Amino acid sequence: MSVASVEPIIRIEGLHFHYNPQSEHPIHAIKGIDLEIYPGEYLVVVGHNGSGKSTLAKNINVLLKPTEGDVWVEDMNTRDPANTLAIRSEVGMVFQIPDNQIVATIVEEDVAFGPENLGVPDDELQERVEWALGVVDMLDHRRRPPHRLSAGQKQRVAIAGVMAMKPKVLILDESTAMLDPEGRRDVLAAVRQLNAEGVTVIAITHFMHEAAEGNRVIVMEAGKIVMEGTPREVFSHVEELRALQLDVPQTTELAYRLNQLDSTFPPDLLLVDDVAAEIQRRVNGRSGE
Amino acid sequence: MNERPFIQINDLHHNYLRDTPLEVTALQGVNMEIYRGESVGIIGRTGAGKSTVVQHFNGLIRPRKPGQVIVDGEDLSDPKVDVRRIRQKVGLVFQYPEQQLFERLVGDDIAFGPKKLGMEPAERRERVKWAMEMVGLDFEEFKDRFTFSLSGGEMRKAALAGVLALQPEMLILDESTSGVDPRSRRELLERLLTLHKEHGLTLAFVSPNMEDMAGLVERIYVMDDGHVVMNGTTREIFSQPDELHEHGLGVPQVTEVAHTLIARGIAVEQIPVTVEEGVKETWKILNS
Numbered sequence A: 001m002s003v004a005s006v007e008p009i010i011r012i013e014g015l016h017f018h019y020n021p022q023s024e025h026p027i028h029a030i031k032g033i034d035l036e037i038y039p040g041e042y043l044v045v046v047g048h049n050g051s052g053k054s055t056l057a058k059n060i061n062v063l064l065k066p067t068e069g070d071v072w073v074e075d076m077n078t079r080d081p082a083n084t085l086a087i088r089s090e091v092g093m094v095f096q097i098p099d100n101q102i103v104a105t106i107v108e109e110d111v112a113f114g115p116e117n118l119g120v121p122d123d124e125l126q127e128r129v130e131w132a133l134g135v136v137d138m139l140d141h142r143r144r145p146p147h148r149l150s151a152g153q154k155q156r157v158a159i160a161g162v163m164a165m166k167p168k169v170l171i172l173d174e175s176t177a178m179l180d181p182e183g184r185r186d187v188l189a190a191v192r193q194l195n196a197e198g199v200t201v202i203a204i205t206h207f208m209h210e211a212a213e214g215n216r217v218i219v220m221e222a223g224k225i226v227m228e229g230t231p232r233e234v235f236s237h238v239e240e241l242r243a244l245q246l247d248v249p250q251t252t253e254l255a256y257r258l259n260q261l262d263s264t265f266p267p268d269l270l271l272v273d274d275v276a277a278e279i280q281r282r283v284n285g286r287s288g289e
Numbered sequence B: 001m002n003e004r005p006f007i008q009i010n011d012l013h014h015n016y017l018r019d020t021p022l023e024v025t026a027l028q029g030v031n032m033e034i035y036r037g038e039s040v041g042i043i044g045r046t047g048a049g050k051s052t053v054v055q056h057f058n059g060l061i062r063p064r065k066p067g068q069v070i071v072d073g074e075d076l077s078d079p080k081v082d083v084r085r086i087r088q089k090v091g092l093v094f095q096y097p098e099q100q101l102f103e104r105l106v107g108d109d110i111a112f113g114p115k116k117l118g119m120e121p122a123e124r125r126e127r128v129k130w131a132m133e134m135v136g137l138d139f140e141e142f143k144d145r146f147t148f149s150l151s152g153g154e155m156r157k158a159a160l161a162g163v164l165a166l167q168p169e170m171l172i173l174d175e176s177t178s179g180v181d182p183r184s185r186r187e188l189l190e191r192l193l194t195l196h197k198e199h200g201l202t203l204a205f206v207s208p209n210m211e212d213m214a215g216l217v218e219r220i221y222v223m224d225d226g227h228v229v230m231n232g233t234t235r236e237i238f239s240q241p242d243e244l245h246e247h248g249l250g251v252p253q254v255t256e257v258a259h260t261l262i263a264r265g266i267a268v269e270q271i272p273v274t275v276e277e278g279v280k281e282t283w284k285i286l287n288s
Helices: A053-060 A081-090 A107-117 A122-135 A151-163 A181-196 A231-235 A238-243 A250-261 A272-288 B050-057 B083-089 B106-116 B121-135 B152-164 B182-199 B210-216 B234-238 B241-246 B253-263 B275-287
Strands: A010-019 A027-037 A042-046 A068-073 A091-094 A169-173 A200-204 A216-221 A224-229 B007-016 B024-034 B039-043 B068-071 B090-093 B170-174 B202-206 B219-224 B227-233
Touching (some): A042 A053, A053 A068, A053 A169, A081 A091, A107 A151, A151 A169, A151 A181, A224 A231, A238 A250, A272 B275, B106 B121, B152 B182, B170 B182, B219 B234, B234 B241
Parallel strands (some): A042 A200, B090 B170
Antiparallel strands (some): B007 B068
8 A cells, every 4th residue: 555645543653661660570561662554554463472462552542551652543642641532432452352342231232332332322323233243244143142152253243342433443452362263264354344444453463374464564572573564575584483483374384495495486475375376387387398 | 992992972962051941052962082192183163062072071071871971991970980080180271271270379379289189398399390391481480470460371381280280191271272372382282292292191182273283183073063073083184174164164274275286186195284294295296
């Protein structure tokens, strides 16, 4: 995307964050981050446990405030308490365990809970709930009790609940970690759909093949951003990622190792079809000789 | 095999909230056999009954007649069986480790089991140290940390150490590594594999992560809707992507590459399940 002419929706400047700054052993979780996130982006944040990913996310929707530096959401500084509510209605967050985020006994009531508390009028409320459940493909389940749903379905309801508040930015904090492959597929499809409708997505994940969903990946290590680029650019650095205790998708590793055996094999393939097509092209080319 | 299975499950049924309007059927006639020294995977979508089955392995749930759960020759439907002894043989680590930690300090939590077994303090300390080493938690650094101050990944390791401290003959991991980052997870799994290979620890993994499974288990049970729907070696199971898909599952990416090649009319001799095998197989195809 061309970003030159567009204003960033989120601006992070010189961010430092300490847990328990007053204590004897403060934990320095974020050590100087500068980052701009643009409207409509799908940004994926990867890094191992304790690299600062979740702390960064929580600094964006004011669950945490910077120890040093600033975070702006559409020119609202998170340090100013007067901005907190406005920022949280712009930036919605979905967590790892959906059960912790579901409050009502019927799916559609749960989705209505957020916007209702924002004072959205009844007829619009109805509309929003339907839209949000439609995007995550859960309309058929609207009258069911959430605890009878599968984990993937619950997570989609949690996303719908956040989306019904019409945030411009959706943060997913390892929201697929607890799901089975089917649940993960469904949730990713829902997020893709929202992104296509213009919602800015920030996804924190351990799953490297999920990082391929984004249009920009940042890799965090010890509270800093250490790599940044398109998924293809980032994943072509197999050795560096390994050194950062991260995995690469199996397809990328396969391509990378074939490249080591034969330098003409492209090392930066990301999708199953890309790898299969490359192999087929080579096999066919050879039989044509 | 003439040898007696370590765990034998015959025609197991289970309903939660039985005889109430909220009754849910979890198992509808499950049969399984796990032999001593095996490493077995149990996979299936959410709600398939995986956790319900493995909670029968150590007597957390008792079998309902006529179903049978026989652990090391003892029929758990017999109320006289000492379940504590079974739980010492068969350790279970749950999905949410915070539910499994209850002491204030990490060291005390891991020492709880050995203490209950009446182990002397000096031996207990050695055991805790060993268990922490096995899961990659530094003894000196973590033993006096508050359990609630641990990160999610560290909690999972501590919970696993608490179970390992009993030195069970079999270890069940019920999605216990989700939420642990890739490197820590790989290290943890490698340590468990070492225990499996060198000390004959019997392993059962419940996980939705196919790529983890591929390098770990020799045999897989696929469950869906309270039944065992597929059963075979890891390679046999991953050679059937369409069936797996029907049950809400997938195959590792390298396996998917092989299946895509086959669909494109390229012969693949042996379906790879790990990257290692994938490289070898692809290299063969490119150079044949």
